[in-house]
Amino acid sequence: MTGKLIAFLSLLALSVNCEHPGIKIKGNYELLEFVKNAVVNFVEEYASLSFENVEATFDIDDGNYKYSLINVSLNALTFGDASRISALPPRVLVFHSTSMGIALGGSYQISSGDSIVNSGDFSAIFTNNNFAAFVELTIQNEVLVAIPTNCVVVGNSQGAIVTGINAYLSPEHQINLNKVVLENLKNTFSSTVCASLRNYLGRSVNNFFATNLAGVPIISTVRMDASVYGPPATVPDFIEIGLNGKCYPGNDSTITYTFPRHALRAFSSSSRMLKLIAGEYTAKTLVHALHSAGLLNVTPAQIAQFVTIPINTLTMSFLMPGFRQYGVKPVSFQISIVNPPDISIASSGVTLSGMAEIGFTVNNNGQKIEALVLESNLTLSGNVIASTSTVGAQITSVQFTLAQKSSLVGDAPVAGLKILLDGIIKRNVVPALNTLLRNGFALPTIYGFNFTNLELALYDGAVELSGNIEGQLAS
Template sequence: MCVFFLLVSQLMSVWIVNTLKTTELPEFRGELDIGIGTIDFALSNMWIVQCSMSEPLLVFVKGTGVSVTVTQLLLAVTGSWATHFGIIILFQPFESEFSGHISDVLRQKICQATEQAIVDLERHLQESSGTDKSYFGSSVNLFKLTHPHVVANTYGTQKGEFYSSSSPSEPLFSPSAFDMQPAENYTLSLAASDFFVNSAAYAYFSSGLLQINIKDDVIPKSSPIHLNTSQFGIFIPQLCTLYPDMEMQVLLYARETPLFSFSSAEVDVHVTAAAKFSAVKHDRTLIPLFRVDVDSSFNGNSQIDNIHLTAAFNINNLTLTLGSSKIGDFNKGPLEKLLKMAMSTVVLPKLNAYLKIGVPLPTLHGFSFSNAEMFLRNGFVLIVTDVEAPRDMPSGL
């Protein structure tokens, strides 16, 4: 099931339960005709001390969103109950007469509080951000409910998916079903399938964000090789002859969507990329030299550290082929070794340093997570956590 669908469903439960538990029911006075006269009664100092509810049923409504139904709500209420008949104080003889009437009164008041809690939740959802600003300087939609999908459990079946805000389109790959068992000792269980993660990769790819220009000034000074034609002449001799002592630049970009796959042991990533090498003139215009195509795979692991999703990856395989060339053919073996070295000593350390800091877990406006853990499963990742609802929500009455 998509992250957003479970998130809304289970955070809605937390929100409603916490709202009811912090709601003081107003004092209520009334009367009951017992045939020989009227008994006055008063209910005061009432609080909900226990509250549990069934998981809200979220039904997908194409084009508009979801419909929410709560079918079961169990409560325990404490408070003061006073009755009198004229000047006589009464209670036990008429307890059976009062119980049904009092239950009706409480049910009406509690339903009002529950309805208000749902209205407040809707307001917080509307205030939540719908986009993720990435370090690439653009954005993609965090998630969107689309047509029915994938997960078989009691909550329903929906597909969660990332979209590019600039060029929304469906990926060529399809989701697979998986079975998620929520953790009983945590408030919230979230699952993100490999389809969900890969749809994010597709959104970035289709937006043209998976590319970077590499210039010599980003290469460590201690590196034995720098981006200039003289030094690259060691690997490609004709560079020195055709374009002597010129600065070089590399455009590195994904040729296809990077694909993630999850297993109980690790995360695997397959990346097909290309690198366009150019020489740089004094006026900063570029002279195309050659393009190499790169097929690579990585494996690693991920965990949650202080409510941040962290990861670390190792290179598993990297092969290089010559895609096109303006300078003729050349031996690709030395360049492949250089690329592997650059990946191991420059690219991956920088990536892992970023992933070590991690990114905050996705949440909704006002909610916070605690005691979060993550587990790898075949086809998906499972995140379990406790949830604290916003402290500024109205009491509902």
């Protein structure tokens, strides 16, 4: 589950070699502190450690005795306030705690030869242990992996509490058994905890990186390859990661694009926890994927939400008498985007341009007749905005040309139709869309976390979204 947290923050997965990433993200010291707290909370709730049996022998006046600790397991693991996570160059994360608490429970057995002298259950609490783990983020076989390069636990027996040992044991046996717990068992902390860390990173976190994030769902029918684009970079209190940023429709991850990848600008001075810059490469692939999924077309039902004026063959016949051949019948129209539109990002706004077809269909007693098809070069301009937890947009300009493509009702008076459509778009469609877009769309909760307190800035060729992270890691 810690892998899910890292995935949410950095969307790390399969790596590909390339010149420039489509997206890059940067987290500051507040983000690292947030990560530390989230990881600590998760580990304290779900940690599990398996200890090997511990044995030691001591001589007492009446003979030689073996003291065994068996079935030792973790009751609780805490880190306290003296814990932090740091980023070190070139790509290392360091977790350090001087207040690690380990509570254990198990059984003890005292034997002499083949005879068991005494047995029972015990518990022990060790406080203020030192723990440090250095984890390198690197690339192996084109996959991001987190490798613990150094890990150590220095157990502290001072102030440790051991309970459950039979009070009727001789003082010598009690002293020896306590010594086995406070020294021999304590000395296994480093190997046990670090082995568990290596196993968890290899089995869960790295497996999550390699198998889950080459296809991050943007919406139900569009995914993004959010894999690492080159090695991550860490400097004191910051981490920066480049991502592939290629969007694709459905499960067609093999699709290739010819869009150029340009170097992304430097991050702004925003003080938010996490900053994300997306370039035009990612924007163009997103628009292409949306078009391939059929999500850029406007259906008659959607148009009816904005155009309340009834359109039928009678009203259309004032412009084109050929519609009279159908009597008085309903007419619907839809807008189909012929090719994936082009998108450009500038500091002044975002522009979409492409070829569209506008089809007028007559419902002739249940028979759908495509009576007229017009072609249009369409240019849509606007701005992208952000509020506390939503991202919205505003359309500022709609420009289009109009030409006839096919007709069953005679030649279209293109100039008159353009005036009619221009009025409908300006008076009905754009205001209704802006009302919807102004409210914005809440960014989804991912693995229990939300992106809040948002700031958005447009630059030539890129958009930057900054914000803070809130929430708790979902199990």
